[in-house]
Amino acid sequence: GQQLNQSPQSMFIQEGEDVSMNCTSSSIFNTWLWYKQDPGEGPVLLIALYKAGELTSNGRLTAQFGITRKDSFLNISASIPSDVGIYFCAGQLGYGGATNKLIFGTGTLLAVQP
């Protein structure tokens, strides 16, 4: 099935460090979303981006919608142990209720050492 290219695949960092991950696509999307998934749980929405070039923050999280509409990045500042999990980007074509399906990235596993 179709997946977006997400990097890095995994990151092992110390508490307090900043983290950056990105997602690229060969297709244009109208929306980029970032989710976090804990083991055995469903993905939880972190940030939604709707306009090319848009920069949005949610607490220590900052995400940007690339100008070309084919990429997005997520930054986490001053990481803490509860940031551990798998982070997924997702692209959405989106035209009303018709085709809002999400295409997901391959995921970035984040481990934070206290």
Place this chain on the structure above:
Amino acid sequence: DSGVTQTPKHLITATGQRVTLRCSPRSGDLSVYWYQQSLDQGLQFLIQYYNGEERAKGNILERFSAQQFPDLHSELNLSSLELGDSALYFCASSQPRDRANTEAFFGQGTRLTVV
């Protein structure tokens, strides 16, 4: 809590059997999506329903089917199960508005194990 409810949380069944997974979307959401997550394939879109009608189809096998009922809850039916169907199955819902794009909120998933 996303507001999306999935049952059951766990399911263990034998090959060749049929199971039904259930999803209740967030209150007011008209769209329901089903996703399959396995270790080697990541999160894969299966199918979308909008207000009772099928709207988009992904890599859904012919052995799988879904429907959305008038009260907007949805069921995913998996039949002639194979070992490779073992995975996490997620339901997500969203509410279309006048703008083109809406966020999708996920349930906690059903872990299906086929033995």
